[in-house]
Amino acid sequence: MSALKDAALSWLEERLPLRSAMEFASHKRVPVHRGDVFYYAGGVCMFLFLLQVATGILLLMYYRVGSDASYESVRYISAKVPFGWLMRSVHSWGANLMVLFIFIHMFSVYFMKAFRKPRELTWLTGCGLLGLAMALGFSGYLLPWNELAFFATKVGTDILGQVPLVGHWLLRLVRGGDEVTGATLSRFFGLHVAVLPALTALGIGAHLLLVQVQGMAHEHEARRTMPFFPDFLVRDVALWLLVLNLVGVLAVFFPWEVGRKADALGSAPAGIKPEWYFLAQYQFLKLLPGRVGMVPGELLGIVALNGVGVWWLLTPFWDAAVPERRRDAVVRWAGLGAITLLTVMTVWGHLS
Amino acid sequence: MTLAVLVLAAALAAPASAAVNRCAACHGGIDEKHAALVKGFERDIHREKGLTCAACHGGDPTKDDAAEAMDPEKGFVGAPSKADMPRFCGKCHSDPAAMRRSNPSLPVDQELKYYTSRHGKLLKAGDGRAASCADCHPPHGMRPPKDPTSSVYAKNIPRTCGTCHARQSSDYRAGVHGVALLEKGDTAAPVCNTCHGNHGATPPAAASIAMVCGSCHANNMEFFKASPMAKAWEKKGFHACATCHGNHAIAKPTPELLSGSHAVCLKCHAPASPQLAAAAAMKGTLLSVETAYASAEAAIKDAEVRGMDMEDARDALGQARMAMYQARTVVHSFQPAKVQEVAGGGADLARKAEGEARAAVLDFRNRRIGLGLATFVLTFLAGALYLRVKDQE
Numbered sequence: 207m208s209a210l211k212d213a214a215l216s217w218l219e220e221r222l223p224l225r226s227a228m229e230f231a232s233h234k235r236v237p238v239h240r241g242d243v244f245y246y247a248g249g250v251c252m253f254l255f256l257l258q259v260a261t262g263i264l265l266l267m268y269y270r271v272g273s274d275a276s277y278e279s280v281r282y283i284s285a286k287v288p289f290g291w292l293m294r295s296v297h298s299w300g301a302n303l304m305v306l307f308i309f310i311h312m313f314s315v316y317f318m319k320a321f322r323k324p325r326e327l328t329w330l331t332g333c334g335l336l337g338l339a340m341a342l343g344f345s346g347y348l349l350p351w352n353e354l355a356f357f358a359t360k361v362g363t364d365i366l367g368q369v370p371l372v373g374h375w376l377l378r379l380v381r382g383g384d385e386v387t388g389a390t391l392s393r394f395f396g397l398h399v400a401v402l403p404a405l406t407a408l409g410i411g412a413h414l415l416l417v418q419v420q421g422m423a424h425e426h427e428a429r430r431t432m433p434f435f436p437d438f439l440v441r442d443v444a445l446w447l448l449v450l451n452l453v454g455v456l457a458v459f460f461p462w463e464v465g466r467k468a469d470a471l472g473s474a475p476a477g478i479k480p481e482w483y484f485l486a487q488y489q490f491l492k493l494l495p496g497r498v499g500m501v502p503g504e505l506l507g508i509v510a511l512n513g514v515g516v517w518w519l520l521t522p523f524w525d526a527a528v529p530e531r532r533r534d535a536v537v538r539w540a541g542l543g544a545i546t547l548l549t550v551m552t553v554w555g556h557l558s
Numbered sequence: 559m560t561l562a563v564l565v566l567a568a569a570l571a572a573p574a575s576a577a578v579n580r581c582a583a584c585h586g587g588i589d590e591k592h593a594a595l596v597k598g599f600e601r602d603i604h605r606e607k608g609l610t611c612a613a614c615h616g617g618d619p620t621k622d623d624a625a626e627a628m629d630p631e632k633g634f635v636g637a638p639s640k641a642d643m644p645r646f647c648g649k650c651h652s653d654p655a656a657m658r659r660s661n662p663s664l665p666v667d668q669e670l671k672y673y674t675s676r677h678g679k680l681l682k683a684g685d686g687r688a689a690s691c692a693d694c695h696p697p698h699g700m701r702p703p704k705d706p707t708s709s710v711y712a713k714n715i716p717r718t719c720g721t722c723h724a725r726q727s728s729d730y731r732a733g734v735h736g737v738a739l740l741e742k743g744d745t746a747a748p749v750c751n752t753c754h755g756n757h758g759a760t761p762p763a764a765a766s767i768a769m770v771c772g773s774c775h776a777n778n779m780e781f782f783k784a785s786p787m788a789k790a791w792e793k794k795g796f797h798a799c800a801t802c803h804g805n806h807a808i809a810k811p812t813p814e815l816l817s818g819s820h821a822v823c824l825k826c827h828a829p830a831s832p833q834l835a836a837a838a839a840m841k842g843t844l845l846s847v848e849t850a851y852a853s854a855e856a857a858i859k860d861a862e863v864r865g866m867d868m869e870d871a872r873d874a875l876g877q878a879r880m881a882m883y884q885a886r887t888v889v890h891s892f893q894p895a896k897v898q899e900v901a902g903g904g905a906d907l908a909r910k911a912e913g914e915a916r917a918a919v920l921d922f923r924n925r926r927i928g929l930g931l932a933t934f935v936l937t938f939l940a941g942a943l944y945l946r947v948k949d950q951e
Binding site for chain 2: 436
């Protein structure tokens with residue numbers, strides 16, 4: 207058996223730099239310290255992405271796109287396809303958990319100041335991946351073509367129409383017309399199953415490559431390190447199993463609803479709200495008055511939200527510009543402020 | 559120029575003087591009763607159509623002086639007597655030209671029909687108790703039938719008719735139609751005038767009962783008319799539907815009407831007769847489909863509470879319900895085999911729906927068992943990895 211394994215390895219070695227890769231991997235180490243538990247959040251994000259890809263492919267085998275087919279096919283998946291209900295619920299819960307873990311990962315990186323030179327590009331690619339995850343969530347939300355999906359997409363895309371000069375053009379580009387129709391569904395489907403996953407896969411590749419190239423932050427400051435293979439990976443996998451367990455429990459006990467089929471002529475269901483990860487922005491826009499001076503309130507809100515987004519994206523750069531003695535405090539308070547604001551607005555949006 | 563302005567001002571002022579109605583100024587202050595009449599007229603449909611007091615009562619509403627305003631030479635007729643009321647209202651309501659101006663959709667044969675009604679005939683014969691126009695349509699505050707505050711709005715009709723026909727009104731309220739209208743708020747449910755007519759109100763004769771009920775229950779009527787029972791009842795002078803179902807206090811029909819101590823068939827047929835045996839067979843068939851339906855519905859609800867998709871089962875149950883209703887209708891053919899044919903299909907559909915619901919509940923349980931097993935395996939693996947980590951440390 208061992209001889210066979212050696213033969214296979216040497217066959218591969220002649221074709222791939224396997225031993226050097228294994229050699230490189232064996233030297234990879236992870237710092238051990240108080241906050242090292244947060245290192246696992248990134249791995250969980252990747253695991254959940256893979257879970258989304260796997261369940262997404264299974265759903266694709268039965269899902270049909272179109273205003274006269276999407277709802278029916280999702281209903282069919284949930285009611286008739288063996289384990290279809292499980293795949294759909296795991297996909298929906300997995301998406302939500304993935305966004306949650308991306309937030310946890312992002313804030314842990316932020317508070318550990320792991321975005322600082324030379325890791326600015328890792329931070330930027332990470333922010334890009336958060337944007338992609340939210341875009342995947344938004345585009346996937348429409349695909350069941352139920353009432354909630356329809357009106358959430360209508361409200362969400364309406365916001366685009368507020369952008370000055372190009373707003374109407376953007377709105378038509380995203381919707382495939384002036385209204386949310388089957389054309390919107392088709393393009394959201396295309397984005398959700400092809401464009402966005404491909405970009406996310408590339409983004410994850412770039413993100414991981416940057417982590418490899420630069421090593422872990424604080425590696426030299428930590429008193430102790432542990433090898434990535436197998437010590438850290440074993441812990442990673444154990445956590446993945448627990449997360450998979452959590453997704454399973456959520457899927458079985460809180461299966462995702464099929465809802466009622468979208469009706470463009472019907473009225474929006476009472477208390478309609480976006481997904482939790484858009485609630486803070488939604489609540490902020492709701493609080494704004496119709497007009498602030500000469501400017502429409504909604505437009506002002508969109509500009510402000512984009513401003514905050516850009517400010518967050520450029521964290522490594524403004525951080526570098528802050529005098530060194532105050533840098534840590536500024537980062538800490540700005541981060542705590544961001545978390546508090548996000549939490550308060552999300553909870554407020556949920557309760558109101 | 560000045561002349562032109564004056565002419566224009568006079569022309570503009572002219573319509574205003576035509577609308578002057580001084581009646582209210584005096585009559586509103588006579589006493590409380592008159593004040594209420596004046597106030598009530600403010601929301602009267604006739605006023606909304608642009609009519610004033612003088613349109614019905616005549617006289618000159620522009621005069622402040624009572625004698626001048628209520629001068630019979632100027633057409634003043636005052637309040638009509640009860641006997642004169644149909645003609646009084648008929649001045650406009652029987653005049654196509656007048657009705658075309660104010661409400662072209664209203665028929666102009668109401669007065670004519672009234673005199674063909676029991677009310678009209680009695681009034682003509684001098685019976686002062688007979689209902690006339692104002693008894694159903696209280697004047698000075700009259701509203702159209704679609705207005706919920708109108709005395710002739712569907713839900714208010716039992717009360718309006720009940721002023722005189724108290725017993726019938728009370729029976730109606732207890733019957734299926736009364737419950738549907740007054741308790742469930744179904745304004746499409748029949749009310750007094752649906753069966754008796756309104757201006758031509760008359761109790762339906764024995765021969766026309768089936769026509770009256772059949773205007774809504776068309777299939778029941780067709781089955782009954784084609785059955786051997788129809789001719790026998792005609793000979794005996796029975797009221798077709800009312801003989802079994804009653805008239806005003808129509809009870810919700812159940813299979814118990816066919817057989818058992820409450821059976822209506824016992825009114826004519828002996829308990830041991832072949833007719834009663836046929837009725838008992840039909841009752842058994844109806845009960846069987848009703849039981850299958852109720853059981854399927856409970857099973858579907860049980861599955862739905864657990865979040866299972868029951869769309870197909872609901873479809874089958876809907877078809878079963880349709881068959882159940884059809885079977886109740888087919889009973890009026892008095893042929894047990896026909897009832898069995900329709901009801902049997904419905905019972906099969908209900909059983910199919912129940913089977914799907916029970917399978918869904920089983921599937922629901924299996925999901926939890928599956929989750930339990932998966933959780934066990936995953937937790938075991940995670941635990942094994944944890945032990946490995948501990949071992950490494």
